[in-house]
Amino acid sequence: QPSAKALDAVPDKRARLDDTPRNGHRADDDQFMLQLRAFFQEKLDGRALKVPMFCRHPLDLGRVYAEVVARGGYKAVCDARRWKEVSATLGHDLTGQTSAGFQMRQNYERCLLEYEFAEHGLSLELVPDAIANNREWAAKWNRTKAGGTPRPGGIARGPTPDVGLGPAPPLCNLNLDKARFNAAYNMDDADERKVALALGLYDAVEPFELNFLFPGADLGVYITVRNSVLCRWRANPNHYVSVEQACSWFMPKHRAVVHCAHRFLTVAGYVNFGVGFTGNYPAPGEAKGTVVVVGAGFAGLAAARQLQCLGHRCVVVEARDRAGGRVWTERLEGVDPETNERVVAACEMGGSVLTGADGNPVAVIAKQMALPFWKIRDECPLYLEDGEPVDAETDKRVFREFEDCMNEVGEKRNRLTETDEHGADHLS
DSSP states (O other): OOOHHHHHHSHHHHHHHOOSOTTSOOTTOOHHHHHHHHHHHHHSTTOOOOOOEETTEEOOHHHHHHHHHHTTOHHHHHHTTOHHHHHHTTOOOOTTOTTHHHHHHHHHHHHTHHHHHHHTTOOGGGHHHHHHHHHHHHHHHHHHHHTOOEETTTEEOSOOOOGGGOSOOOOOOOOOOHHHHOTTOOOOHHHHHHHHHHTTOOSSOOHHHHTTSOTTOOHHHHHHHHHHHHHHHHHSTTSOOOHHHHHTTSOGGGHHHHHHHHHHHHHTTSSSOSSSSOOOOOOTTOOSOEEEEEOOBHHHHHHHHHHHHTTOEEEEEOSSSSSBTTOOEEEEEEEOTTTOOEEEEEEEOSOOOOSSGGGOHHHHHHHHTTOOOOOOOSOOOOBOTTSOBOOHHHHHHHHHHHHHHHHHHHHHHHHHHHHOTTGGGGOO
16 A cells, blocks of 8 residues: 555645545536536446546546547547647647557547437437447457468468458557657658648559558558658658657667658669669679660650669660750750841750649659749730730630640540550540
8 A cells, every 4th residue: 555655746646546535526626527427427427437548647537528529529539530639739748659649549538428329319329330330440350360371381461452442541649759850850650641642642452552561560650650651751852751760769669660751762762763863773794684675765764864773773764865855855946037136045845844843753763853843823824926915705715725635635544444454544
């Protein structure tokens, strides 16, 4: 039995060892806690309400309830994965807390979810279903992991993808002290996820990516680590990020997952590509093999550089007498007939517009070369040969003709798709 002196030294322990009824009134209870204790006593057959500890402090249930309701309630917070955000509103130091959001959700389910349902006129019988639906994906994933796909030799490597897995697993907020590693880096997990989605890296991991994971890896932690490594490199793509540097951004217990994420992102060409740094080119006689790349366009040159970085010797062949493919700037020169002055201009004969800059690797290369970006305006006025803007009627007529052309191309593409599975691939 702890002494009175020991209890006085640690006040929160006195609260946990108090023998008074859990649902009885306390001197420090506010109006919300009085209502909550009365609810437990009357509606939940006197079930004990034990105020949980959070970050070594009794959890302020009234504050938590208000924050969750303000964000739309339990389901909305679960769907948007905002439990870590709710945790941060309490003002505690979350440094090193890798599961604050998970703990907050569990505490809410134990102490406040039934109260929320009752306050909104919902049946308390729906509470177990609400909790089960939130954990359904994790349960299915665990069942899948138990029966991994057997490989030759009896080795199971990773889970078998299941079409019925439903929504993706909850992302784990690893609570990185981002300012400590890079003062210029200020993206949170939600921002990182948006960039990953723009690049085609979804929360539901594809089979190819699963091959980089070790059996039993926590998929939620992996996705968060992958997105963070990806965005940290894109924030400063002029430096090669090694696996050791990537590991320094996370707690030591995540080191194995960081290795998996770094290897996948590097091999698949999501990080450590472009012209911003010296590649890891093999010394003579040390190459893994020779690869012939046909075409010295953007894709061919990027493929050759990436293969060289991975230890292969590359030979690039090109039919034209220049590199660049469809990307070509034609220099135009002439004499102005009115002023007799020599005029020099440039005309882009191929690619000149980046669509979807966040997901376009060319945007990374442009950043490495310090090339400026110009945002395309929503309004794109047309001009006549003499430099005067066209009249409104001509502008509308050109727009209608453009729309007709696009509709005709769309119909042709649909017809090709109906007759040939790959026919539409020939239309760019």
